Every structure is written in C-alpha cells, then in structure tokens.
Amino acid sequence: MIISVVSGKGGAGKTTIATSLAHILGADYYDLDVDAPNGEHYLQPLIDETRSSFVNHPVVDNSICNGCGSCTQECRFNALYKIREQIYLNDHLCHSCNLCREVCPVGAISYKQVVIGEVRSGISSRTGAQVVIGDLEIGSTRGTALIQDIARQLDKSDMAILDGPPGNSCAAVAAIKPADLVILVIEPTPFGIHDMLQALNILRDLNKPLIAIANKSLGDEELKTVLAAEQLELATSIPLRSDYHKHLIQGEILSRADAKVFRQLVQAVQSGSNTG
Numbered sequence: 001m002i003i004s005v006v007s008g009k010g011g012a013g014k015t016t017i018a019t020s021l022a023h024i025l026g027a028d029y030y031d032l033d034v035d036a037p038n039g040e041h042y043l044q045p046l047i048d049e050t051r052s053s054f055v056n057h058p059v060v061d062n063s064i065c066n067g068c069g070s071c072t073q074e075c076r077f078n079a080l081y082k083i084r085e086q087i088y089l090n091d092h093l094c095h096s097c098n099l100c101r102e103v104c105p106v107g108a109i110s111y112k113q114v115v116i117g118e119v120r121s122g123i124s125s126r127t128g129a130q131v132v133i134g135d136l137e138i139g140s141t142r143g144t145a146l147i148q149d150i151a152r153q154l155d156k157s158d159m160a161i162l163d164g165p166p167g168n169s170c171a172a173v174a175a176i177k178p179a180d181l182v183i184l185v186i187e188p189t190p191f192g193i194h195d196m197l198q199a200l201n202i203l204r205d206l207n208k209p210l211i212a213i214a215n216k217s218l219g220d221e222e223l224k225t226v227l228a229a230e231q232l233e234l235a236t237s238i239p240l241r242s243d244y245h246k247h248l249i250q251g252e253i254l255s256r257a258d259a260k261v262f263r264q265l266v267q268a269v270q271s272g273s274n275t276g
C-alpha cells in the first residue's frame, strides 16, 4: 500500500506525520519534498546508495540548423528562442518533452543529459525500513521530474509512505498519483484551511481515498465546519504543544516520543483503511 502525505500549506507538519507513520507501520519512507527534504533528520538512515537523477535537454547543432524556427514555434513551454538565426534554450523552462527534436526537419537537435538532483537511500536506524531521499539540485526547477524518477522505483506491493511537497503544484500531484491512500495534513488556521481547500480540489480530481488529520491544533471548530461542507471528517487532531515542538527540534519521531500521538495516528490510519 502506498500512502501519500500531503498538505496545501507548507509548515503544516507533513513530515512530522509522515515520519511518524513510517515508524508506526514499519514502512519504507520516500522524501519527495525535494526542494527541502528533512525526513532524514528524524529517520536517520545509514545511506548506502547515492545516485544522480537526470533529464534530457536539447542541444542545437548550428552547423546543421537552417533557422526555420519550427522548434521555437512548437515548444509548448517557450523554452527555445531564436536570435539572429541562432537557436537558444532557456533550460529552466524545458520539460524534456522531445517535441523539438521530432519537428526539426534537418536533424539538428540532439540531447544531452543534465543532472537535476540526487537520490540517496539506506536503512533507517530508527525504523529498520528503507529510506529514500530526493534532493533537488540547487537552482533546478525540475522537482516534478525528480519525483517521477523516484516514483518509478516504487513497488506497489510494499508498504510505503510518500512525504510530498507542500502546495498544489505539478510536483505535489506527482507525489499523489502513485498513492492508494492520501493523508491530508491540515493546520487549522485561516491560511491552512484556505490552502487545504485547494489541495482538496486536486485530490478530488485524482479520485483518491483520503483522510484528514489536523496538526498544530489550538481548536478545530472552524475546520470541522469547513470539512463537513466537503463531506469530510477529521480522523484525528494533534495539538500544538511545546513538548511536541521540543521532540521535533531534537530530531525525535513524534509517534516514538509520545504514546498518545502513536495511538491517535494508529486510529487515523485504521479509519483510512476503511475508506478505500
């Protein structure tokens, strides 16, 4: 079973919940929050494998190019542009879709591999299960491609927790798509509720079973009202407490440090297993 842990808003405590679930379930953990992966801080894997992740970028051979402009016209992302008969690439916009090479009438476009990030893996010294960390190259805009690369190594028969990126971007969708169950972590503040509703739209489009967990809660009345309008209930609510904060600062997995959180999340997952 693949469980994706997501949140509309950054800072809602997604990694707190994801690492706790990895602990409770003895599950493999995939850190797909590739812009700022920090699950290692809690799961403390002994890294035994590191590989680079690549995408293809087009390279134009100007000795063959006849300046027809087909590639610049066809690129859906405006990644290619022409100045004085020379074709240039804005590699931040390229999505490696291959279309420019297909449309070039003279075969002037080839590809080169470009590193977009690193994938580290090893066994957690805390849970004994596999930990895989996606770490995007500084300055790269290809977080979605890195997540898709890691997602290809998922085994559907395994129990795995995917710790996705915050927000509602293509990268967040890439981290949700492989999931059998989605856990939506909500900070019950006006900002958190607003962003949760946007995430909910995407989850409904993707038609995924989901459960909602409040985190850092000082009261859930407004959140419960909003969720009720969406025909959803809170599976559990983790309060905002200074001792929880201290555990996290010290690199503790919250479910490992606090038996009540452990029990709450077990019940939440059991309720989620019944939603599919």
Ligand code: SF4
Pocket (backbone or CB within 6 Å): 058, 074, 075, 076, 077, 078, 079, 080, 089, 093, 094, 095, 096, 097, 098, 099, 100, 101
């Ligand atoms: S590979 Fe696709 S996105 Fe990249 S420059 Fe070519 S057409 Fe544009």
Ligand code: SF4
Pocket (backbone or CB within 6 Å): 060, 064, 065, 066, 067, 068, 069, 070, 071, 072, 087, 103, 104, 105, 106, 107, 108, 109
């Ligand atoms: S499609 Fe090929 S020949 Fe035409 S401008 Fe692009 S690279 Fe040059």
